[in-house]
Amino acid sequence: MGITGRTTVDCSSRIRADRFTTVTQQRRDQFAYWKEWVAPLVDIERDESTEGGYFASARGHDLGSLHFASSSMDPMQYRHTEDHVRASGIDHWCLAILKRGNExxxxxxxxxxxxxGSLQVRSFAYPFVGRSDGTSSACLFLSRDNFPDISDMLDAVHHIGVTGSLVEVLKEYIITLEDYIKTLRVSEISLVVESLTLLLSAALKPAANNIGVAEMPIAAGRFNLARKYIQRYLASPDLGANSICRTLGISRRQLYYLFERHGGVEKFIRQRRLAACCKAIADPMDHRLINTIACSYGFTNQALFSRQFRAAYGFSPTEARAAGLSGHRPEPSPPKTFSEWLLRTRGS
Structure with a gap:
């Protein structure tokens, strides 16, 4: 798949990086490999000018509650369809600064x-199509579950041009982060995410206010309300389809429609509870037993919890606890696809 694996660093407390590239493949196979790697999230077609080989490369950094990627690729056309929205389980936002090329x-x-020099804000919760010439970008991928307070604002500026003095500051911040991310340590991640969140809110709020949330589809608004309710009552044993329907005043059929692309509301709740467990287990200040943390979020079968945890994150609860206590981050195996990499975003 053109994946070279994890970067080896001198100090294991630095942020891990994943490299994805086509240069390790035969020229005739390069586009097919890249197409397969992004296939769960987007369909791509090559530009006629790239007959023969195809160059694409990305370096990704997992910052826990968000992902950062630097990428370069040859011209292409792309399509993110309703099928991708339903099947991928990804509804992240992508904030991208185009450093080279046009799109x-x-x-x-x-x-x-x-x-x-442009800043793009794009949501994978909605279909889109496009084309680009040879481009290089610095990208932030934000999971909705980790940024509930600014979710409406980010949806409002989806796929519009945003400008302003604070937007310029935000762009400089992202470019500077790209320059220094290889030297950042795990202990500094929370400060980076906190400052970035504040800057995002300040920079994008004026544009969001001008557009207003009135343009947001009704289903998207309901889904955001349901998501916030789930996050608030994540540890409640009463959390489920019935309580959500009562609170939102919707039918079970409407609720299932809202969460269809996530595999259903129960699966969504389980994923969010696993994320909360992962955060607590890896927190060196949380001295509760792993079993106690799991039970507090409704996982009473410890063997099943361990299997579901490893399937979600690529490492065991015990490994997450050991890494947290040592000030490091647990190291999952390299992802096989772009969507798998994004879905490893853990709770903030």
């Missing part, structure tokens, strides 16, 4: 034309 994309009736 044009469309989501519904919104058309976004970008050139070098």
């Amino acid at each position: 044009i994309s469309r989501a519904g009736d919104r058309v976004l034309t970008s050139s070098a």
